[in-house]
Amino acid sequence: DTGVSQDPRHKITKRGQNVTFRCDPISEHNRLYWYRQTLGQGPEFLTYFQNEAQLEKSRLLSDRFSAERPKGSFSTLEIQRTEQGDSAMYLCASSPSAGVNTEAFFGQGTRLTVV
Amino acid sequence: AQKITQTQPGMFVQEKEAVTLDCTYDTSDQSYGLFWYKQPSSGEMIFLIYQGSYDEQNATEGRYSLNFQKARKSANLVISASQLGDSAMYFCAMRRPSGGYNKLIFGAGTRLAVHP
Numbered sequence: 001d002t003g004v005s006q007d008p009r010h011k012i013t014k015r016g017q018n019v020t021f022r023c024d025p026i027s028e029h030n031r032l033y034w035y036r037q038t039l040g041q042g043p044e045f046l047t048y049f050q051n052e053a054q055l056e057k058s059r060l061l062s063d064r065f066s067a068e069r070p071k072g073s074f075s076t077l078e079i080q081r082t083e084q085g086d087s088a089m090y091l092c093a094s095s096p097s098a099g100v101n102t103e104a105f106f107g108q109g110t111r112l113t114v115v
Numbered sequence: 116a117q118k119i120t121q122t123q124p125g126m127f128v129q130e131k132e133a134v135t136l137d138c139t140y141d142t143s144d145q146s147y148g149l150f151w152y153k154q155p156s157s158g159e160m161i162f163l164i165y166q167g168s169y170d171e172q173n174a175t176e177g178r179y180s181l182n183f184q185k186a187r188k189s190a191n192l193v194i195s196a197s198q199l200g201d202s203a204m205y206f207c208a209m210r211r212p213s214g215g216y217n218k219l220i221f222g223a224g225t226r227l228a229v230h231p
Contacts, residue, residue: 031216042119042206042221043160056218089158095217103150104217106160 002026004107006092012113013082020078021110025094032075033104034067036060037089049075050097082114117142119207119222127228128197135182136192136225138207144168148210149190150219151181155203163205166190197229 005024013019025032030051035043046065048056051072061067064082069075079086089111093104118141128134140149151163166174166181174181182191194201204226208219 033217035219040223042208042224043219044221045218048216048218050216055216091158091160093160093217102217103162103165104219105162106152109158111158 004092004094004105006090006107006110008110009108010111010113012115015084015114016081018078018080019082019112020076021090021092021112023075023077023092023107025074025092026105027073028096029094029105030072030097031095032069033093033095034075034077035091035093035106037091037109038087043089043091046077079112082112084114087112087114117144117209117211117220119209119220121207121222121225123225124223125226125228127230128194130199130229130231131196133193133195134197134227136194136205136207136227138190138192138222140188140190140207140209142188142209142211144211149181149183150208150210151179151190151192152206152208152221153201153203154206154224160206164192194227199229199231202227202229 007022032049034046037043049069064080067077089109091109093106095104120139147168149166152160164176164179166183178195180193204224206224208221
């Protein structure tokens with residue numbers, strides 16, 4: 001499978017716990033994105049990496065959220081002290097750097113439920 | 116501020132018929148890109164079609180075509196010859212010219228149901 005891979009697919013956690021999600025992009029893609037999708041809404045941009053550099057962060061990414069891409073390959077998204085409002089689908093996407101009209105390829109997402 | 120509006124929360128269509136999903140956008144940028152993605156129940160966002168703001172012709176990809184009316188700021192998706200597998204959520208999205216990377220602004224989506 002050469003698509004974007006996300007792990008885990010589902011996560012249930014108690015409020016106040018920390019969670020970490022992993023994303024493996026398409027291997028030749030140096031751009032990686034995280035989006036959040038709440039029920040009944042379209043995805044919202046969270047952050048963007050070019051190689052290992054985090055170049056943009058949305059205001060949605062509060063201090064409790066941190067994303068890394070240490071070697072420019074896979075990425076992790078950590079949420080500390082989870083709250084019920086963090087319950088959502090977290091989508092990872094990747095794209096190549098060349099070309100203006102290249103689309104982003106999305107993974108199947110990690111669905112987080114905070115109880 | 117950039118915004119995508121999809122006014123149809125749900126649509127249904129008979130198998131083999133054509134259907135149009137509406138999308139309007141708001142931007143002050145001259146250069147931008149418009150995308151349509153399909154999201155089946157599995158959750159993955161599947162790219163369908165792209166239209167650049169300077170493209171003079173409407174984009175087409177197989178059974179998908181994009182009816183781009185720049186002056187009206189609309190980018191409607193037309194699916195011809197609907198199939199049962201087309202049942203899914205459909206999202207319209209816009210990319211700003213922020214260095215060319217895919218910071219996408221999505222609409223709320225339209226749920227399409229294809230009936231046999």
